Amino acid sequence: MSSEFHPRNEEEARRIEELKREHLLLDHKSRAEMNDMVMEAVLDTSRDWKIAVTVLAVVTAVSLFGAWGYMMLKGLGLAGIRRPIFWGLFIVSFVFWIGISHAGTFVSAILRVFKAEFRRPFTRAAELMTTFGLAAAGLYPLVHLGRTWRFYWMMPYPNQRWLWPNWRSPLLWDFFAINTYLIGSTLYLYLPLIPDMAMARDRSTGWRKKVYTILALGWRGTEQEWKNLQKAIQIFAWAIIPVMFSVHTIVSWDFAVAMKLGWHSTIFGPYFIIGALLSGIAAVNVVLFTVRATTKNMRYFIRPEHFDALGKLLLIISLSWAYFFFNEFILEWYGGEHTVKEILKFYMFGDIAPVWWTMVSCNVFIPGLFLWNRKFRRTPWLMFLMGIIVNIGMFAERYVIVTGALSRNRFPFDWGWYEPRLVEISIVFGTFTLFLLLYTLAARFLPLIPVWEVEEGQHSHTWRRVGKAVLPAVSDLESLD
Amino acid sequence: MDSAYQGRYEPRMFVAVFDDVEQVPPALDALRQVGVSDEFIQVQTGVPYASSILGRPKVLSAVPKYGLTGAFVGFLAGLFFTHGTAALYNLRVGGFPLYSVPPSLVLLFELTMLGLLVASFIGVLVESLLPPVVGKRVYHPAVSDSAIAVFFQTSRLLADEARQALQSLGAREVTEVEGSFV
Numbered sequence: 001m002s003s004e005f006h007p008r009n010e011e012e013a014r015r016i017e018e019l020k021r022e023h024l025l026l027d028h029k030s031r032a033e034m035n036d037m038v039m040e041a042v043l044d045t046s047r048d049w050k051i052a053v054t055v056l057a058v059v060t061a062v063s064l065f066g067a068w069g070y071m072m073l074k075g076l077g078l079a080g081i082r083r084p085i086f087w088g089l090f091i092v093s094f095v096f097w098i099g100i101s102h103a104g105t106f107v108s109a110i111l112r113v114f115k116a117e118f119r120r121p122f123t124r125a126a127e128l129m130t131t132f133g134l135a136a137a138g139l140y141p142l143v144h145l146g147r148t149w150r151f152y153w154m155m156p157y158p159n160q161r162w163l164w165p166n167w168r169s170p171l172l173w174d175f176f177a178i179n180t181y182l183i184g185s186t187l188y189l190y191l192p193l194i195p196d197m198a199m200a201r202d203r204s205t206g207w208r209k210k211v212y213t214i215l216a217l218g219w220r221g222t223e224q225e226w227k228n229l230q231k232a233i234q235i236f237a238w239a240i241i242p243v244m245f246s247v248h249t250i251v252s253w254d255f256a257v258a259m260k261l262g263w264h265s266t267i268f269g270p271y272f273i274i275g276a277l278l279s280g281i282a283a284v285n286v287v288l289f290t291v292r293a294t295t296k297n298m299r300y301f302i303r304p305e306h307f308d309a310l311g312k313l314l315l316i317i318s319l320s321w322a323y324f325f326f327n328e329f330i331l332e333w334y335g336g337e338h339t340v341k342e343i344l345k346f347y348m349f350g351d352i353a354p355v356w357w358t359m360v361s362c363n364v365f366i367p368g369l370f371l372w373n374r375k376f377r378r379t380p381w382l383m384f385l386m387g388i389i390v391n392i393g394m395f396a397e398r399y400v401i402v403t404g405a406l407s408r409n410r411f412p413f414d415w416g417w418y419e420p421r422l423v424e425i426s427i428v429f430g431t432f433t434l435f436l437l438l439y440t441l442a443a444r445f446l447p448l449i450p451v452w453e454v455e456e457g458q459h460s461h462t463w464r465r466v467g468k469a470v471l472p473a474v475s476d477l478e479s480l481d
Numbered sequence: 482m483d484s485a486y487q488g489r490y491e492p493r494m495f496v497a498v499f500d501d502v503e504q505v506p507p508a509l510d511a512l513r514q515v516g517v518s519d520e521f522i523q524v525q526t527g528v529p530y531a532s533s534i535l536g537r538p539k540v541l542s543a544v545p546k547y548g549l550t551g552a553f554v555g556f557l558a559g560l561f562f563t564h565g566t567a568a569l570y571n572l573r574v575g576g577f578p579l580y581s582v583p584p585s586l587v588l589l590f591e592l593t594m595l596g597l598l599v600a601s602f603i604g605v606l607v608e609s610l611l612p613p614v615v616g617k618r619v620y621h622p623a624v625s626d627s628a629i630a631v632f633f634q635t636s637r638l639l640a641d642e643a644r645q646a647l648q649s650l651g652a653r654e655v656t657e658v659e660g661s662f663v
Contacts, residue, residue: 031527031627156562164566168584176591184598191605195527199625217611220620222662223540225609226529231544232605236598239548243594250587455627456528480531481539 064430103280104130262405311377362393551600
């Protein structure tokens with residue numbers, strides 16, 4: 001699409017250059033050039049990358065699968081969960097990873113629905129987080145079962161006496177919600193990937209060409225194909241949002257439907273969702289910085305403007321989290337229920353207080369202190385650091401909710417203290433390396449940048465002159481029929 | 482009918498490749514003037530262009546119908562799981578209803594949405610005929626580099642006229658190709 005714009009003087013030329021440096025969608029490159037850049041990144045399986053993959057694979061095998069196998073052999077007693085704390089690090093990590101998985105959908109679907117143009121280069125990087133985050137989360141119900149081989153009891157089919165699973169159980173709700181979200185988000189990742197797979201097919205050789213040919217499904221870019229794809233992406237973008245909300249609401253109901261003080265709260269659904277978005281958006285910053293730093297040509301696609309936009313989102317969500325947290329906390333405090341007061345006292349001044357204060361500091365104080373600053377938001381490594389800090393805070397939040405509330409019950413004889421054991425720490429560490437391994441592999445196999453979406457965005461962005469000023473102008477090409 | 486005569490009138494497939502979308506609408510008009518109607522033209526692009534940009538007949542998609550059907554099937558599956566199975570094996574527990582609506586809503590919602598999403602995906606594949614099952618379909622690899630390929634079917638008799646018109650409007654190449662639209 002021709003987007004020729006001739007500056008009238010040096011001042012205008014300088015202004016245009018400045019804006020181009022700032023905004024990817026104004027800094028036009030030819031599609032062939034962008035394809036080359038993305039494929040160069042995909043094909044760059046250097047020695048360092050191979051070493052990283054090998055190390056991650058070995059650590060994951062030992063730390064996750066080794067420890068899990070050992071625990072299956074010896075029994076769940078190896079874990080630190082004891083009466084009255086029967087949910088420990090496994091459930092903490094399960095909730096944490098479900099939270100991480102929310103970022104992909106949030107960034108991709110919600111920003112797509114609202115036509116936020118800055119989303120274009122990093123939707124796929126975020127969607128991959130959803131799929132791999134769910135893969136990591138999905139392991140925990142199996143790990144936590146202890147007798148993992150009995151997992152099929154949750155499958156929706158009757159036993160030999162024709163007795164079906166209990167559909168009213170939150171465990172079964174989890175099963176259906178997580179699987180719906182996993183299937184939905186994987187299809188949502190795959191749909192916009194099809195045209196890029198066709199691009200990769202046209203530009204690769206050997207085994208890669210064969211695999212890309214299969215994954216491209218014979219895509220040619222006809223009018224009918226584009227129309228069907230766009231319609232489906234539209235349906236997915238709208239439909240995956242309530243699914244995303246339902247997943248974390250149902251995870252929160254695992255706690256809230258229990259008649260347990262500290263858990264039995266009507267605000268838990270939205271409180272968990274906002275927490276998930278907070279950790280998810282923070283994790284997108286971490287992933288984007290890492291991809292930008294370790295993958296070729298990514299500095300062109302991922303720019304400070306993207307960290308700036310994500311920083312603003314992070315600040316808004318951090319404030320929202322603070323609002324929900326305050327609502328939950330203050331009403332319970334003023335409720336005056338003796339046991340609840342004991343729980344809150346335990347959070348703030350008890351043995352778990354360092355974790356609780358870490359949560360409050362990392363989720364509210366630190367983001368609130370720094371994310372107001374534009375310069376901070378536009379510095380990628382600082383946003384990476386902020387992403388790590390917020391995620392430490394969110395892990396701490398889940399730790400407090402899961403193990404802290406269980407430590408204090410109505411009768412003091414039923415109080416306890418949870419200390420995670422080596423096998424639990426090892427499994428949790430292993431899922432982090434599993435996530436990194438899957439992401440590292442995907443980064444060298446899938447085009448991380450949706451090139452056609454970036455090009456579509458560049459077509460929509462042009463220049464216009466208002467009086468003596470030159471401004472970027474955006475045309476809504478997507479809504480044309 | 483001799484073979485030379487037959488050859489001139491036999492429909493053949495051609496492709497014209499353009500670098501800029503602005504060149505395409507006049508090129509399509511030129512093809513129509515030569516006598517190639519829209520049903521014998523297929524445009525392949527590297528990014529989605531609306532029909533109104535290209536000046537082509539409006540393209541409709543049946544994908545939403547697949548989605549709705551899938552949602553309905555998912556809802557029925559949910560009803561079967563939550564209410565049907567309760568009827569299949571009656572477990573009467575004092576104080577609890579056999580059919581409980583509030584906890585059923587979770588499953589009904591999840592299965593309805595699952596049906597909607599999976600069926601929409603299947604809809605894309607079926608409606609776009611992906612992956613191709615038989616025959617060779619026309620394609621130009623320059624499309625993934627954002628070139629715009631206009632495939633058209635016409636007789637050799639009209640091909641020269643079409644070629645000249647398209648080249649004068651900026652076509653990078655106009656060549657004869659093997660294959661079909663679908």
